[in-house]
Amino acid sequence: MTDFDGLFRTAGVTGFLHAVDLDTGAEIAHGADQAVVTASVFKVALLVEFFRQADRGALDPSERVRIVADGHTPGPTGVSAMADDVTISLRDLAYLMIAVSDNTAADTLIGRVGLTAVNTMLASFGLAGTWLEHDCAGLFASIVEDAGQEDMPTDPAVVARLRVLDPARTNRSTPRETTRLLGMIWRDEAASPESCAWMRRLLGLQVWPHRLASGFPYDDVAVSGKTGTLPTLRNEAGVVEYPDGSRYAVAVFTRSYGTAQNQPRADAVIGTAARVAVERLRS
């Protein structure tokens, strides 16, 4: 057996992982049914419901919307970081939400799609452990209320009381349910084949290289994914595709003991653990 505990421990984190071969169903599980805080990984579920509504004709993905600058949700990337009003199509917002985790893009889509609709979809897929409690603005407000400041806290006493780090009180899932949702996207089961292809393309445009992708430094291997970050939390879930056609959905959720924002080892262990799991599935 692989010592995932040892691996995570060396990086100063506790970790939960699920990896599954999308074609054979073979799996590697390490705390795969643990309730975990998704952080931004929840944006994948939102992406799916967005494209399902597009499939039904309930929204037009190419419709342009105007986002005024003072209506932004806080965030370090994309529209959230921009100074001026933006006019942009809904599906390009979906791109920003996935590729750079843009919070304003996500909240604008939630405004169209509805959190309830996403939760209803998740329930209809049988993903009973996956639930969206709030949008990015709600999540931010909860942190500000608990921490008394707008910067992400590093003080251990403040971090310990953040409700958004408690899976029972925030957007949550399990590693196994996260890979199931990704598997549905990769097998054209989550929405129409065209929409699933679009979602795969967006997830393949993930810009952060330091987590899942860092574990697969091979030019002929494709890594698609969505990160998730909150104080002490580092997650990524995605799909790894090998040149022989085999594909693996992997979800890794970690929580660090230390509160420093920059912990390169904690980021890297997501890739290392994913590679260990995938290599075991391939051997």
Next chain:
Amino acid sequence: MDLVKHLRYFTVVAEELHFGNAAVRLGMAQPPLSQRIRRLEDELGVRLFDRSNRRVRLTAAGQALLPEAQEIVARVERLRALAGRGEGGEGAVLRVGVPPDLGSAVIAALIDGFREADRGVRLAPAEMWSTDQVAGLAAGTLDVGVVRHPVAAADLSFGPVLVQRPGVVLTESDPLAERPSVHLADLAGRRLVLFPGEPGLQEETLAECRRHGFVPEEVHEAQTLGLVIAGTAIAFGPRVELPGLRWRPLLGEPLAWRVSTAWRGEAGPAAEVFGAVAVRVLKENAGMTDDGAAPVRRVRTRPATGFLA
């Protein structure tokens, strides 16, 4: 099997009707919780939960047994509370964790100080690194810890933060041992021994070393100073007097290790007494000072580590 503990797991799962949520409340992982519920079901010879079709529900037998189980758990808790109130104090124990590198003299002073302050409760100290202490606090196997910052976990509270200024420990044959004090940059080219089980402290210490021009050739995780005595590495820590070793202060005191007591939820009276004793002993016997003395580090956020990245 510890029947009372298993009954407590049963009551929590019955309240949550969700193994994941129950595991979070109990501060444990879900698989061992499921396993213990199954063991309890085997022990009692009945199924307590219906886990089919993705929803957890109490079976008829589970419903019948739940009030009894709650009663037993509540009575045992009352019993423990009465015992812990310390009339005569028989059996009342405060389980505390302390960092192994604190040294026997400091640990002895902690025990002595606590004995004087609270005669009703016996102190049971265990030497553990911070990650193990946090796991122990979460699992309820530890009442109070003395942890190194930054270390975080849900529902953890901290006492006043103290600062320890470590020096460097070298083999006596190291040329730097001749000097009265050592600058971090002087250590270039050497290997470094750091404590295992202190990931937050490790990150901070390595960042501070890099900032002052010391990039260790290699970092070893070790509990003892064996590698230092053998002359293959250096370590940071409080003053030590051991044959073959020299301790030297670091010029400018660049390292500030922060230490505090920690507990989960509400601190009991014995834990509060221990907290006060620990602060006094760590200041008087371990040379620690109030946190105000340490410079506050401003966090410069980067996109990849920012809110919901």
